[in-house]
Amino acid sequence: MSDADVIVVGAGPAGSCAAIAAARAGRRVILIERGPFPGSKNMYGGVVYPRILDELVPRWWETAPIQRWVVRRSTMVLSETGALTVDYRSNAWGEPPYNGATAYRPDFDEWLSRQAVAAGAQLVTSTTVTGLLRDASGRINGVRTDRPDGDLSASMVIACDGVNSFLAKEAGLYTATDPANFTLGVKETLALPKHVIDERFGVRDDQGVDIEILGGTSGVNGGGFVYTNLDTIALGAVLKLPKLAAQKKRPEEIIATLKAHPAIAPLIEGAEVKEYSAHVIPEAGYSMMPTMVTDGMVVAGDAAALCLAAGIWLEGVNFAMASGMYAGEVAAAAVARNDVSAKSLTAYTDKLNATFVLRDHKKLRKVPGLVLSDRVQQKYPAFVTSVVERVFRVDNPQPKPGLRRIVREERKRAGIKLSQLIRDGWTGLRGFG
Amino acid sequence: MTVVACLKWVTPRADDDDRFAGISAADQSALEFALQSAQPGEDVVAVCAGPVGAERALRDAVACGVTRAVRIDLDPRASSSAVASAIASVVTEARLVWCGDYSLDRGTGSMPGFLAARLGIGQALGLIDVTIAHDAMTVVRRLDGARREIVRVSGPAVLSVEGSTARLRRASLRGVLAADTATIDVVTGPSSVVDTVDEKPFRPRARALAAPAGASALDRVRSLTDAGSVTARSETVVLDPPAAAARIVSTLREWGYLG
C-alpha cells in the first residue's frame, strides 16, 4: 500500500485547500511544507478575498486571523508630483459576510493549514520536496524529499509549490520559461500606531483600506500598492522583470521614490520599517499557464500561474484557494475511481473552466499586457493627471477651457496618438469585459 | 539503564507565539549526544518540563530516534532547582543525562548541577568537546582564563554541552511521520514550585539616614551628600582572607550598609 492517497506539495493557500478538500472526501492526505510552519516563507501584498472559503470553512471570518476588513478600495494614478484617485467606500464590506481583508500570510496560511489538519490531513513541515517519483509506465506516484529515507509514495500528487513550480516543470507541464511573464513584487511593512493609521486612512476599528497604484514606479513598468494592517502599512511595488534588469534600478530605490511621492509620503510619515520582502509573481496569467494535469498529478495556485495581476486587481490567494480546492476534490474522486490518468483528471481543468478561476483569467487575459505596456505605464499617468489638473485649475480671468480641448492638447503634449488612445481604450473596455 | 536528554522549550517572544518557540542549539547538541552515546538495548529518553506546546520539541526528538518522550507539566516560572527535582523524579536508572548548558532564554545553566545533586551522580558541565568511546567518554570543559579541563566520565553523570559541540541529525521522513502519533508520557510536576520570584527591576535596599544636621538648607544638603567635604575614607590594609572578610563586613556595617 502506498504511504498516502494524495500528497500535496506546499502548504500555501492552494495546498492547504487541496488538503482540506481531499481529506474531507475521506482520502489519506500528506501535506508537505518546506518552511518550519506554513506561511513562514510566504509573502504577498496583503489583501485576501476569501469568499470561496464559504464552501470549505463555513463562517471562516470568525476564526481567520484577519487584520482589517477592507471597506475602501482606491485606484491611484500617479504622475511625478500629481495623483488622481478613484476611491470607493462601503462600510457594508466591514460586516459579515465581508468582502476582502488584510491578513499576514504567516498567520493566514498557518490558520488554513490547521483546517487541513483538522480535516484529517497529516502536515509535515521543514521538509522540501526535491523531485517526483514515477512508476514503470511513467505515471507520477510519489515524491522525493530532502530528508533521509525521504521517498513517499501516493496514488497521486497535487503540486502547490508556488510560482516557478519545480514540480510542474519536472513533469514537463511548462514550455520554456520567459522572464517577461514574471514581475517582481517587493514590499515594506511599515509600523505606525493603530490610531494614526485610522486617522490617516479615514477608518475605524477593524476597517481597512486597499490602494492600487498605477505609475510611481520610477519608469519601470509595474504598479504599486498600499494596504492597511492593524498597526502596520504594507507598501510595495510590482515590477516587470526585464525592464527592471534593463534599467539597472534597485527595487528598494523604487520603493524609496514611491514613499517620497507627495500623495504617499503623508500616509506613512514617521513609520518604522519592520520588514522588507520580495517574491516573484506569475504576472502574465492566462498566456503563461501550463498544462494543468498529467498522469498522477495536477497543478494548482501560483504553480499553475493562476494569479490574477491585472492593474486594479492583484488577486492570487483566492485563485490559489479555489484551484486547490477543486484539485483536492478531483484528486479524491480520481483516487476513489482508481483512475488517476491525465484523462480522468481533466475533470479538474473542466472545473477551472466552469468557474471564476479560468473565466476571470480568460476574460481579463489582455489586461496584464495592456496595464504593463509602455504607453499605459509611461504616458497615460502624466496625460490623465494633467487633464484632471487643468479641469480643476481655476485660471481666472481666463474662462474655463472645454474638456475636449484639454484632452486634445494634453494628449499631444504626452505624445499619444489618437488612434492609439482609441485602440487601448477599446482593448481596455473589452479586456475588462 | 537509560540515556536521557533534557530539553528546555522556550517561547522567546513576549506574545508567547509558539510558532517561534523551540529548544536551544545546546539542547540540540545534548539530544544528539544522547542518541550517539546510547548502547544497544538502552532506552533514550527525552524529557521536557514545560507546557503542552513543548510536545513539539519532544515529537521532533522522537522523530530523531529517542525511544521515549516525557513531558513534565510544570509551571514555566519554576526555578532551576524545582525543574531539577521534577526531572530527577522521572529519570530513574539514568546512566547519562545530557543537557544543554544554555537555554534559548539566556538561562544560567544551573539546572544540570541541581539535577546531578538530586540524582546523586557525577557531573561535567559546560562541555566544549565530547569524545564518545565504549567504556568511558573523554570530555573537555571550558574554564576561565582560556584554560581547559579534560575529564574522563565513566560512571553515571549529568553532562551539559555547548551548542557548538554537535549538530543534531536530520530526522528521517518516516521518523517525522511516525512521531506525529507517538505517545508522549505526561507527568504532572509538583504544583508549588515557584520560588519567590521578584519580577520588579533590581533596586538596592533603601538605607535609613538620620535627618541631616545644619542651620541652613545648604548646610543640610552638604551634610547629606558629603559634597565639598574631603572624604578620604580609603585605607589600605593587608590581612589574611578570613580577617579580610571580617574587616569588610565590619566596615560595611560601620558605614551603614548592613542592617
Ligand SMILES: Cc1cc2nc3c(=O)[nH]c(=O)nc-3n(C[C@H](O)[C@H](O)[C@H](O)COP(=O)(O)OP(=O)(O)OC[C@H]3O[C@@H](n4cnc5c(N)ncnc54)[C@H](O)[C@@H]3O)c2cc1C
Ligand atoms: C508582492 C506580492 C503581492 C501580492 N499581493 C496579493 C494580494 O494582495 N492579494 C492576493 O490575493 N494575492 C497577492 N499576491 C499573489 C499571492 O501571493 C499568490 O498568488 C498566492 O500566494 C499563491 O498561493 P499558492 O498556495 O499557490 O503559492 P504560495 O503562497 O507561494 O505557496 C507555496 C508553498 O509551497 C511551499 N513550497 C514551495 N516549494 C516547495 C517544495 N519543493 N517542497 C515543499 N514545499 C514547497 C512554499 O514554502 C509555500 O508555502 C501577491 C504576490 C506578491 C509577490
